[in-house]
Amino acid sequence: MSNELVLGIYVFILAMFVGFEVIARVPSVLHTPLMSATNAIHGIVVLGAMLVAGAADTPLLHALGFIAVVFGAANVFGGFVVTDRMLEMFRKKEQEKPDA
Amino acid sequence: MPDLRASAIAVSYIVAAILFIFGLKRLSSPATARSGNRVAAAGMTLALGATLLDQQILSFWSIAVGTLIGAGIGTYFARTVQMTAMPQMVALFNGMGGATAALVSVAEYLRLRAGDAGSTAVVTSGEATSIVLGTVIGAVSFTGSIVAFGKLQELLSGKPLQFPMQRLLNALLLLGIGVLGAAVATGSAGTAALWLIFVLALALGALFVLPIGGGDMPVVISILNSLTGLAAALTGFVLHNQMLVVAGVLVGASGTLLTLLMSNAMNRSVANVLFGAFGAGSDGAVAQASTGTLSIRQTTAEDTAIALAYARTVVIVPGYGLAVAEAQHTVRELATDLEKRGVSVKYAIHPVAGRMPGHMNVLLAEANVPYDQLLEMEQVNGEFAQTDVVLVVGANDVVNPAARDNPSSPIYGMPILDVDRARNIIVLKRSMGHGFAGIENALFHHDKTRMLFGDARKSLTEVSQAIKEV
Numbered sequence: 001m002s003n004e005l006v007l008g009i010y011v012f013i014l015a016m017f018v019g020f021e022v023i024a025r026v027p028s029v030l031h032t033p034l035m036s037a038t039n040a041i042h043g044i045v046v047l048g049a050m051l052v053a054g055a056a057d058t059p060l061l062h063a064l065g066f067i068a069v070v071f072g073a074a075n076v077f078g079g080f081v082v083t084d085r086m087l088e089m090f091r092k093k094e095q096e097k098p099d100a
Numbered sequence: 101m102p103d104l105r106a107s108a109i110a111v112s113y114i115v116a117a118i119l120f121i122f123g124l125k126r127l128s129s130p131a132t133a134r135s136g137n138r139v140a141a142a143g144m145t146l147a148l149g150a151t152l153l154d155q156q157i158l159s160f161w162s163i164a165v166g167t168l169i170g171a172g173i174g175t176y177f178a179r180t181v182q183m184t185a186m187p188q189m190v191a192l193f194n195g196m197g198g199a200t201a202a203l204v205s206v207a208e209y210l211r212l213r214a215g216d217a218g219s220t221a222v223v224t225s226g227e228a229t230s231i232v233l234g235t236v237i238g239a240v241s242f243t244g245s246i247v248a249f250g251k252l253q254e255l256l257s258g259k260p261l262q263f264p265m266q267r268l269l270n271a272l273l274l275l276g277i278g279v280l281g282a283a284v285a286t287g288s289a290g291t292a293a294l295w296l297i298f299v300l301a302l303a304l305g306a307l308f309v310l311p312i313g314g315g316d317m318p319v320v321i322s323i324l325n326s327l328t329g330l331a332a333a334l335t336g337f338v339l340h341n342q343m344l345v346v347a348g349v350l351v352g353a354s355g356t357l358l359t360l361l362m363s364n365a366m367n368r369s370v371a372n373v374l375f376g377a378f379g380a381g382s383d384g385a386v387a388q389a390s391t392g393t394l395s396i397r398q399t400t401a402e403d404t405a406i407a408l409a410y411a412r413t414v415v416i417v418p419g420y421g422l423a424v425a426e427a428q429h430t431v432r433e434l435a436t437d438l439e440k441r442g443v444s445v446k447y448a449i450h451p452v453a454g455r456m457p458g459h460m461n462v463l464l465a466e467a468n469v470p471y472d473q474l475l476e477m478e479q480v481n482g483e484f485a486q487t488d489v490v491l492v493v494g495a496n497d498v499v500n501p502a503a504r505d506n507p508s509s510p511i512y513g514m515p516i517l518d519v520d521r522a523r524n525i526i527v528l529k530r531s532m533g534h535g536f537a538g539i540e541n542a543l544f545h546h547d548k549t550r551m552l553f554g555d556a557r558k559s560l561t562e563v564s565q566a567i568k569e570v
Contacts, residue, residue: 011345012333015353018353019353020353022124024357026127026128031456033458037124037137038325038350039197041140041350042351043196045331046200048332050152050167052203053166054157055156056207058210065166065207067199067203068204072200073168075193075196076144077170078173078177079178080144081175082178082189085179088134089465
């Protein structure tokens, strides 16, 4: 195995633990927004699509890269905006009380 | 200055990874959740911006145009979608991410192969394995999410769709993918085989989700969400990009945990959700066992209004019917009217009410229902015995006492809201149709239960009206 692959596996495993730990204390109220937010984060794959589209040198690769960028960007932007809309509703309600 | 660029990219990626982790952490409390999402979005902006510095990128045209189109479509739908349609929106965006991962994997394979015509020597077995897995998982996630979207949007039947030899077909597809995948990974097959894998995986994703009932879609979406994360991480291995690995695995791990939390709430194993084809055969069996002298007692909006107005304590149990009828504002108005009359009103939230965990919380929050009125299952179950009236708005399986009392019921063992312990129960329902589990609900035939049939919003409006006249 190459050093790079070993390093990649390290990163993979450590990130896995972080992923479990960070999420472990989320109340069920926030499960939907959380799913939506992680959904937006895996849109990071658009980064790979950009690299492929930017380096494409055949029409087929151009087409594949382009479609991938469109889908990936929709995932990222749609994901974060939807999550923001959900969370907007979770703002504190205290300000509704009249000033004493 | 290539070194400087590479360092700038590396540092940006590290900062972006930290922002993702902090963002997720802030998402774990209602007070900081919104800023958490924005922190994660900032991390994304940084990571994508840094990527544009990459030497590998020769042309920015397709990136710029593609990003604009994708961002436009995504933002438009995210802004305009009804709050009630959020679950299918998440499914749709998830599918897009899966498709991206699969396309990136295929394209990278083509690019690596083109570097050395006829030989597979330039693709290492590690890369080829990641490419195959990324293609398969991404494609399964894509078509699986589209089918989940179709079911929730009611373009497809929410019922489990089964046909003979379905499992055999799935097994054959999986076997074919496995054999071809091994051939590509070891270098004995090439581009054509990878395309075939792509197509087979697309078919597998759709066939996999079709037999799963609409009620289980939250769990399915959560699984597909973590699969897309995994596929993104695999493209990181292919492209030698640690940012993709870190972010992808974060999602894969948290998505897996979320899936487990959800299936725990339903007291079912993930395998049972995936392969159980829940509710497919149980209609007949259970309905037969319990049809006998079952009767129901209907009520009117006026009688409901009187029962509510003269109660001391009312607990509202929202379910998917509330979401379908978009009745969250109406129910909140009704609750406000009751509170003005001195009635104590609380909401009982079952963890899997609706189509996603927290679905009801999101809807009720949209209608400005204060947090402290939302009670979780454990908090509220002890209170039902002292509750004068329980108003069930479009919930079914989560209040079915069979889950507690009838060991032969398919949902036996699922934690439920003990609504049947309240003094009076009023159930708002569209018709006597079954819930998503497709099973009979004894609660509806209980002596203490009155049924108010009709669209939840319309019924609630009538009840509200009647309360004002009481």
